[in-house]
Amino acid sequence: MIFRQLFDSVSGTYSYLLASRAGGEALIIDPVLDKVDHYLRLVRELDLRLVKAVDTHLHADHITGLGALRDRTRCITVMGEQTKADVVSMRLAEGDKLSIEGLALDVLYTPGHTDDSYSFVMGDRVFTGDTLLIRGTGRTDFQNGDPRMQYESLFGKLLRLPDETLVYPAHDYKGETVSTIGEEKRFNPRLQVHSVNEYVALMNNLKLPNPKMMDVAVPANLQVGLHQDEIARRGWSIDATTAIALAGRSDVALIDLREKREREKHGIIPGSLHAPYAELQENISPGGLVHELAAATGKRIVFYCAFGERSAMAVQAAQDAGIAAARHIEGGIAAWKKAGGPLAS
Known part of the structure; x- marks a missing residue:
């Protein structure tokens, strides 16, 4: 399998390029617009054909690369069925498979950070978007976020995966690249709660500033252009x-x-x-x-x-x-x- 973790230092975003073999089909998860040239150069160098570009949710801190990748490669653009983004050509739901040649990812609906948040499980790893971060969880105070829904997404779905499952989030701001479900259970401070009400109180009192790009990124990502x-x-x-x-x-x-x-x-x-x-x-x-x-x-x-x-x-x-x-x-x-x-x- 070909697997590349790619990083945008401006927004702290991780993107993931996946393929089963050289010369085969590829997909990318959470691409950033400013990095599209870099992605396409890597796709050419690895002799891949990009067929799907996927966003785990509607991002508020950067402009998605879905539209540019669609226009330059004619790839299929993919998000969850709850999304309101106009660029999407395939919508997934809980229990579906996100598939390309040689690879199939299980689709989990994991709302809470936003109402359109999804995670994707592939064998020994899970791509968690902003739902589960390394030693953190995605904020729940905008874009129809809901801490109760996020608690269920975390404790009812993601944390039930095997402890050795690798966690690949959409963001990190401290230089971490990967974790495991077991590590997050033990060391993630936001997961050391004893009830949903305790988690709700924790998330409702974070008092975080809005992302710097929010007023630009959200409208741009909703209306990429049909x-x-x-x-x-x-x-x-x-x-x-x-x-x-x-x-x-x-x-x-x-x-x-x-x-x-x-x-x-x-x-x-x-x-x-x-x-x-x-x-x-x-x-x-x-x-x-x-x-x-x-x-x-x-x-x-x-x-x-x-x-x-x-x-x-x-x-x-x-x-x-x-x-x-x-x-x-x-x-x-x-x-x-x-x-x-x-x-x-």
């Missing part, structure tokens, strides 16, 4: 109502870009074909499924995904590959459902 807006301006989008009218026509091919897990959990548009986003380049190249549907049969290609972000990138790639009839469903299957479109299991 790739879909530019695609719509170019006339390559159709709304869900129009898509419903096109479904079932012999001259239209609906292409589902989502992963198998998403299709099983949320349903599919009847009659659509499955061509996962990870295989897009192969499918739009000569000989590929989408290319042949467009070239050999003259079908109009209509991509869709969960929320429209992946399908917007797919339309751009298809247009670049000469598939001029390609379009996508703006807002994805979420918009399709809202418009009353039929679903199959």
